[in-house]
Amino acid sequence: MRRSIERHWYAYAMVAPVVVVLAVLVLYPLAQGVWFTLTDINESTIANPVLDRPATYSFVGLRNYLNVLSGDPSFGSFWSTLLRTIIWTGSCVVLTYGVGLGLALLLNRPMRARALYRVLLILPWAVPVFISAFAWKFMFNSQFGVINQVLGAFGLGQPVWLGQTDLALVAVVIVNVWVGVPFMMLALLGGLQSIPADLYEAAEVDGATPWQRFRDITLPGLRSVSSTVVLLGIIWTFNMFPVIYLVTGPAANPNTRILVTYAFERFFSGASRDYAVASTYGVLILSVLLVFAAFYRRALRRQEAFA
Amino acid sequence: MTIESLPIQVQAARVSLRGKRSMGRSVALHATLTVASLIAVFPVFWVLVTSFKPDARAVAPTIRLFDESSLANYRDVLSGQQGDFLAWVLNSVEIALLTTLIAVFLSATTGYAVSRFRFPGSRKLLLSFLIAQMFPFAVLIVPLFNVLLSLGLQGTGIGLVLVYCTTSVPFCTYMLKGYFDTIPTDIDESGRVDGLSPFGVFWRLVLPLARPGLAVTAFYAFLTAWGEVAFASAFLSASDESKTLAVGLQVFVQQNRVEWGHLAAASILVSIPAVAVFYLVQRFLVTGLAAGAVKG
Numbered sequence: 001m002r003r004s005i006e007r008h009w010y011a012y013a014m015v016a017p018v019v020v021v022l023a024v025l026v027l028y029p030l031a032q033g034v035w036f037t038l039t040d041i042n043e044s045t046i047a048n049p050v051l052d053r054p055a056t057y058s059f060v061g062l063r064n065y066l067n068v069l070s071g072d073p074s075f076g077s078f079w080s081t082l083l084r085t086i087i088w089t090g091s092c093v094v095l096t097y098g099v100g101l102g103l104a105l106l107l108n109r110p111m112r113a114r115a116l117y118r119v120l121l122i123l124p125w126a127v128p129v130f131i132s133a134f135a136w137k138f139m140f141n142s143q144f145g146v147i148n149q150v151l152g153a154f155g156l157g158q159p160v161w162l163g164q165t166d167l168a169l170v171a172v173v174i175v176n177v178w179v180g181v182p183f184m185m186l187a188l189l190g191g192l193q194s195i196p197a198d199l200y201e202a203a204e205v206d207g208a209t210p211w212q213r214f215r216d217i218t219l220p221g222l223r224s225v226s227s228t229v230v231l232l233g234i235i236w237t238f239n240m241f242p243v244i245y246l247v248t249g250p251a252a253n254p255n256t257r258i259l260v261t262y263a264f265e266r267f268f269s270g271a272s273r274d275y276a277v278a279s280t281y282g283v284l285i286l287s288v289l290l291v292f293a294a295f296y297r298r299a300l301r302r303q304e305a306f307a
Numbered sequence: 308m309t310i311e312s313l314p315i316q317v318q319a320a321r322v323s324l325r326g327k328r329s330m331g332r333s334v335a336l337h338a339t340l341t342v343a344s345l346i347a348v349f350p351v352f353w354v355l356v357t358s359f360k361p362d363a364r365a366v367a368p369t370i371r372l373f374d375e376s377s378l379a380n381y382r383d384v385l386s387g388q389q390g391d392f393l394a395w396v397l398n399s400v401e402i403a404l405l406t407t408l409i410a411v412f413l414s415a416t417t418g419y420a421v422s423r424f425r426f427p428g429s430r431k432l433l434l435s436f437l438i439a440q441m442f443p444f445a446v447l448i449v450p451l452f453n454v455l456l457s458l459g460l461q462g463t464g465i466g467l468v469l470v471y472c473t474t475s476v477p478f479c480t481y482m483l484k485g486y487f488d489t490i491p492t493d494i495d496e497s498g499r500v501d502g503l504s505p506f507g508v509f510w511r512l513v514l515p516l517a518r519p520g521l522a523v524t525a526f527y528a529f530l531t532a533w534g535e536v537a538f539a540s541a542f543l544s545a546s547d548e549s550k551t552l553a554v555g556l557q558v559f560v561q562q563n564r565v566e567w568g569h570l571a572a573a574s575i576l577v578s579i580p581a582v583a584v585f586y587l588v589q590r591f592l593v594t595g596l597a598a599g600a601v602k603g
Contacts, residue, residue, distance in 0.1 A: 008424065008427075010424070011420040011423075014417060014509075015416070015420045015421070017413050018480065021473070022435070024454075025469055025470070026442065029451050030446065030447065032449075032453065033449060034446075036449055046453065046456075109336075117344055119589065122347075122585075122589065123348055124350075126530075126584075126585035126586075126589075128533055128534030128577060128581050129534045129536070130553045130556065131577060134354075134570055135351065135574070137560075138353070138354070143366070143368060144366040146353060149368075178347075181347075239444070242536040245537070246536065246557075260443050264541075267448055267449065268540065275449040279449050279450075282443050282446025283446055286441060286442060290441065293437075
């Protein structure tokens with residue numbers, strides 16, 4: 001008994017700093033953020049110690065939520081932006097996972113220059129995202145960008161990639177997949193290496209085809225890694241700000257607007273910085289993700305019960 | 308690395324069982340990987356090529372590898388002609404290193420406690436780290452701005468370090484917890500038998516064994532801080548010498564004209580430390596990430 005109390009004491013001492021940091025910098029701001037959504041706070045009503053100005057914002061009830069959820073274009077057309085965010089997240093995660101898994105399978109076998117391929121393939125992860133975004137913005141330029149010059153050389157036309165069309169969304173998806181593949185590839189490669197080789201040998205002895213081996217050994221063996229990285233991928237992509245902001249910005253492009261970039265627009269680049277609407281978007285994003293994660297976990301548990 | 312070489316030996320055994328790959332399949336394998344590697348490297352290569360061209364030639368309508376190429380862009384950027392580049396570098400280094408130190412220290416102790424001790428609330432704590440990943444900065448950006456204002460830290464690097472820790476600490480804890488799980492608890496117990504305190508066990512036995520996991524964590528924290536755009540754009544004051552690189556480089560991208568040559572040169576200079584850090588830790592990446600993701 002005394003031993004267990006002693007153990008807990010050490011555990012709490014080791015956990016305490018993180019709990020304090022998270023409480024001060026996540027929980028408290030979160031509570032305040034939720035409160036802000038019920039007010040009309042903006043740049044002129046927030047308290048500003050520098051100017052020695054007290055806060056003058058006031059409680060407005062659910063007005064912000066009603067405005068946003070009505071789908072009014074002057075509040076960011078919530079529903080169509082949500083739909084675009086889901087399309088963006090879905091296509092990014094499916095493509096990133098697919099390409100990452102394919103490359104991991106190719107890399108997970110002995111061959112010449114394996115280490116070299118691995119180093120080259122994870123380069124996109126090593127480069128800071130804002131640099132990658134500039135590089136792709138440069139390459140996507142419709143007049144002098146290298147992509148259109150190559151397309152033009154093959155007579156395939158020279159589309160305006162980053163204009164006010166849905167092509168801009170395709171372009172940012174390409175960039176985000178390029179940025180995201182190395183993480184998926186490495187995580188899945190690690191998962192592949194943890195699958196015991198004797199499973200494959202036994203399957204081969206039993207005469208299983210490569211496809212059967214992939215379906216019945218590789219995929220189940222990857223399930224715990226996959227469920228984690230797919231969930232993280234969905235959360236990160238849903239909230240992915242820099243790729244869209246830097247590739248299609250600085251002026252906001254309505255064709256690549258997702259929930260997060262619109263929240264930033266309201267916070268940062270609007271005429272009057274509307275903190276209340278930005279926070280409302282933040283709370284709505286968080287709610288969508290929480291509901292999704294709850295369903296995701298439940299679906300996983302059910303799948304495990306059947307397996 | 309013993310952990311890394313083990314699967315390779317296992318695979319060698321597997322292949323000998325299956326026999327040699329046919330010539331055609333081998334060509335297809337290498338062709339696919341070569342194309343993928345080219346796609347991965349090309350944007351960086353293209354920035355490198357562009358960084359030597361004058362701004363006017365960078366946007367020339369015909370592609371050339373070399374076009375009046377020189378080191379002039381690098382000289383301009385480093386001499387501060389286009390904004391105080393060296394100050395941005397110093398700010399970014401300072402912020403990224405501080406974030407890394409704090410994040411690794413905090414997440415190592417917490418990850419170890421959650422991995423080893425079944426104390427009341429440990430499961431809830433882990434779950435809250437996962438949920439913390441879901442917080443869009445949009446919900447925190449205004450209140451954090453408010454907190455920093457009232458602490459007098461708005462526009463300072465320390466304020467940003469605190470903000471970055473909120474995003475990197477939960478994820479790093481999650482990864483390190485998974486890594487500590489793979490270290491046998493026998494080691495802890497034998498340490499205790501030899502008279503070490505729990506802190507001693509953690510510090511002297513487990514931490515050295517967890518170096519691959521720590522490397523991944525440090526790498527993650529460093530790169531998060533080094534490349535963060537949203538908070539840095541919103542929180543740092545407009546004065547040139549307080550900017551980080553991610554904010555400063557936007558100077559080259561104005562609405563109407565972009566100085567592509569200079570931007571490319573600055574980008575290459577920024578990428579060098581990130582890529583260097585990356586290659587120092589990349590051999591640990593597969594083992595560290597796998598442990599975190601599998602067991603997490």
